[in-house]
Amino acid sequence: MDTSASDAKNADQIAYWNGAAGERWSNQQLRQEVVFAPISKLLIDCARPQQGERIIDVGCGCGALTIDLSTIVGPSGHVRGIDISRPMLARARQLAPRGASIDFTLADATIYPFEPGVTDLLISRFGVMFFADPARSFANLRKALCKEGRLAFVCWREPRENPWLLEPMKAVYRHVPKLPPLGPEDPGPFSFAVPQRVNRILSEAGFAQAELQPYDMKLDISAGEGLDAAVRSAAEIGPANLAMEGQPESVRAAAIESIREALVPFATESGVWLPAAVWMVTAKVV
Numbered sequence: 001m002d003t004s005a006s007d008a009k010n011a012d013q014i015a016y017w018n019g020a021a022g023e024r025w026s027n028q029q030l031r032q033e034v035v036f037a038p039i040s041k042l043l044i045d046c047a048r049p050q051q052g053e054r055i056i057d058v059g060c061g062c063g064a065l066t067i068d069l070s071t072i073v074g075p076s077g078h079v080r081g082i083d084i085s086r087p088m089l090a091r092a093r094q095l096a097p098r099g100a101s102i103d104f105t106l107a108d109a110t111i112y113p114f115e116p117g118v119t120d121l122l123i124s125r126f127g128v129m130f131f132a133d134p135a136r137s138f139a140n141l142r143k144a145l146c147k148e149g150r151l152a153f154v155c156w157r158e159p160r161e162n163p164w165l166l167e168p169m170k171a172v173y174r175h176v177p178k179l180p181p182l183g184p185e186d187p188g189p190f191s192f193a194v195p196q197r198v199n200r201i202l203s204e205a206g207f208a209q210a211e212l213q214p215y216d217m218k219l220d221i222s223a224g225e226g227l228d229a230a231v232r233s234a235a236e237i238g239p240a241n242l243a244m245e246g247q248p249e250s251v252r253a254a255a256i257e258s259i260r261e262a263l264v265p266f267a268t269e270s271g272v273w274l275p276a277a278v279w280m281v282t283a284k285v286v
Helices: 008-017 020-027 029-047 064-073 086-095 134-142 163-172 195-204 227-236 239-244 249-266
Strands: 054-058 078-083 102-106 119-125 145-156 207-220 273-285
Touching (some): 008 020, 029 064, 029 086, 029 227, 064 102, 064 119, 086 102, 134 145, 134 195, 195 273, 227 239, 249 273
Parallel strands (some): 054 078, 078 102, 119 145
Antiparallel strands (some): 145 273, 207 273
């Protein structure tokens, strides 16, 4: 990615998602899509994409949602997936069906020159919480929307409402120092957890009629593959892995064993099910 064509404030996130984190998420893509499938379905139901529409999938990652949307809009529509992660977009391009009406763009959505006024729907599954200046980013995205265009995205609620991430983290923190706390305006997985902040950002960016609908569910973090798979997933991607970075192998091994102990109570014959909580956010152009 040409970092000169990006918002300098997003440099840390660009480096992170183009490094080992992007590679790990790409390698875990199949399992993560199974884990997040219920959330993708909720988001599509909420966004109501239609045949023939033009859609931008913001922070599309490995492209599974982009591909699902392309089957809905059909050949008369078009879906553009945009992301800052080169390894994840490489995976997306591998997965995309030949001839599908899809483009994948390696770019920073904060400043990318979208064609103005032609997009029907902006959509994102956990891709918008990492902007350093989200009001500026959403304002740029809004320019792409047509007069009747709409926005729909899903983001995590408070950490305490998401044991699927919190339980592994608590286990790891028995062995390693805690990660530096994020400020209320810092990018991160929970940066859109507070409704008042989301409403303020969208209003500043020129959106109206914003609504946040809470949804509670359980996620099988093993993707149907059992406790060992759940432990590997929790240890290899996300905040728990970040906290263990640079630690001696003996410390990592002890932390991973603690993750296993923490997940045992959630294991069933059908999977390893932990509570999760999201906001489904919708808005329209002012």
